[in-house]
Amino acid sequence: MQILAILKSKKITPEQLFMLSVLAVNGGNYLYNLILGRVLGPAQFADAAVLITFLLVLSFAAMTFQLVTAKFSVLFENDIFDSFVSKIYKNSLLVGGIMGILIIAFASQLQSLFNTSSSNMFVVFGFGVPLYFIMSVNRGVFQGKKAFKSLSITYQSEMLSRLFITLGLILLFNIQSSVVISVGILASFVFGLFPFKFPKLISKKALVLSETHSKEIKTFFIITAFYELTQIIINNSDILLVKHYFEPYDAGLYASLALIGRIVYFIAWMFVMLLLPTVVQLKKDGKETAPTLFKYVGYIAAISISIIIGCLLFPETIITLLFGDSYIAMAPLLWQYAIATSMFAISNIFAYYYLSLDKYIPVVISGVFGMLQMGLVVFYHDNLEQVVHMQIIAMLLLLVIQLAFFKYDQIQSKKDSV
Structure with missing residues (x-):
C-alpha cells in the first residue's frame, strides 16, 4: 500500500508506466527462458531455442504491420483512420494466414533443417501465426495513439500466459516436449489479443483511401x-x-x-x-x-x-x-x-x-x-x-x-x- 501511495504521489506518466511494463515483460520472458534452460538441459533446450527464435522471427515480421499502424495512427484521423485500420487488419490476417500455412506445410522439412526432435511443434506454432499478426496491428493502434496502458496490458497478457501455461504443463505433468512449448506459445497469442476492439476488424465506415495516402502507406x-x-x-x-x-x-x-x-x-x-x-x-x-x-x-x-x-x-x-x-x-x-x-x-x-x-x-x-x-x-x-x-x-x-x-x-x- 505504501508503494502504491508513493507511485501515486510521484504521478508516473503513461510513458514511464509503459517502460516499467516493458521491463516487467522482458523480465518475465527471461524467467521463462531461464527456467526452460534449467529444466530441459542444453540438448533439449536447443529445440526450445528454435521455437523461441521462430517466435522472435515472427515478432519482427509482424512488427512491420505494428510500426505502419503506429505511424499512420498518428497521421490519420476520423474516417480515414477507420478505413486505414480496417484495411490493415485484413491484410495482416491474409499475410499471417499464408505464413502459418507455409510453416505447417513444411514442418517436416523444418525439422530436418534444424535437427529438432519433432515436426509437430512447427505445426502447432503455424496455427498461431495469424493471431500474432492481428495482435500486432492492435498493438500498433495503441502505440500510435499513445494508449500505453492498453499496450502494456496486451504485452503483459502474452508474457504471463506463456510463462504460466508452458511451465505449468512441464512442471505439473512432467512433460518435457517441444510440442508443449509450442502449445504455450499458441495460447499466449490468444491472451495477447486483449484488450481488442473487435468492430475495428470490419469497419462500417471503410472508405477508399486516396491515391496519395495509399502510396505513402x-x-x-x-x-x-x-x-x-x-x-x-x-x-x-x-x-x-x-x-x-x-x-x-x-x-x-x-x-x-x-x-x-x-x-x-x-x-x-x-x-x-x-x-x-x-x-x-x-x-x-x-x-x-x-x-x-x-x-x-x-x-x-x-x-x-x-x-x-x-x-x-x-x-x-x-x-x-x-x-x-x-x-x-x-x-x-x-x-x-x-x-x-x-x-x-x-x-x-x-x-x-x-x-x-x-x-x-x-x-x-x-x-x-x-x-x-x-x-x-x-x-x-x-x-x-x-x-x-x-x-x-x-x-x-x-x-x-x-x-x-x-x-x-x-x-x-x-x-x-x-
Whole structure:
C-alpha cells in the first residue's frame, strides 16, 4: 500500500508506466527462458531455442504491420483512420494466414533443417501465426495513439500466459516436449489479443483511401518490411545457423549465451517503441527531432556499457545464476557477445529514427550488414568463438557507417537551412 501511495504521489506518466511494463515483460520472458534452460538441459533446450527464435522471427515480421499502424495512427484521423485500420487488419490476417500455412506445410522439412526432435511443434506454432499478426496491428493502434496502458496490458497478457501455461504443463505433468512449448506459445497469442476492439476488424465506415495516402502507406510498409527482414537476419540467423552446423549440446550452450547477451537489445526495444510515435509527432508539428534521438542513444549506451562490464567481470557468476553449471563453458564469450548486441542496439536506434523521418538509407545499410553477418558465419564457423567474432566485426562496421551517415545528414541539413 505504501508503494502504491508513493507511485501515486510521484504521478508516473503513461510513458514511464509503459517502460516499467516493458521491463516487467522482458523480465518475465527471461524467467521463462531461464527456467526452460534449467529444466530441459542444453540438448533439449536447443529445440526450445528454435521455437523461441521462430517466435522472435515472427515478432519482427509482424512488427512491420505494428510500426505502419503506429505511424499512420498518428497521421490519420476520423474516417480515414477507420478505413486505414480496417484495411490493415485484413491484410495482416491474409499475410499471417499464408505464413502459418507455409510453416505447417513444411514442418517436416523444418525439422530436418534444424535437427529438432519433432515436426509437430512447427505445426502447432503455424496455427498461431495469424493471431500474432492481428495482435500486432492492435498493438500498433495503441502505440500510435499513445494508449500505453492498453499496450502494456496486451504485452503483459502474452508474457504471463506463456510463462504460466508452458511451465505449468512441464512442471505439473512432467512433460518435457517441444510440442508443449509450442502449445504455450499458441495460447499466449490468444491472451495477447486483449484488450481488442473487435468492430475495428470490419469497419462500417471503410472508405477508399486516396491515391496519395495509399502510396505513402505502401512505401513505408515496403521499407519497414525490408528493415524488419534485416532485423530477423541480424538477431536470429546466428542461432539458427549454429543449430544447423553444430551438435545439439553446443547449440544449446550457444542459445544460453545469446539469451543473456541480448538483454541489451530487449531493453533497447522499449525505447524504440517510444521513439517512433514521438519523432513522427515532432516532425508533424515542425519541431526538432534530434534531441529525442540523443536522449535515447544516451540511455542505450549507458545500459550497454554497464552490461558489458558486468559480463566481463562476473561471467561465470552470471551464467551459473541464470542457467546453472551445465552452461559454464560459455563464460569467456559472454562479454564479447554483449559487445556485438550493444553495437547492434545503438545502430538500431539510428535506423528507426530515420525510418520515422522517411529517410531510408540507414535501412539499406542495415540490410547490407545483416547479410554480411550471415555470410561471415556461414563461411567462418569452426567453433562458437569464431561465430561470435564474426558478429562483432559485422556490427562494428554497421555502427560506424550509421554514425557516419548521421554526421553527413546533419551537415546536409545545416546547408539546406542556410
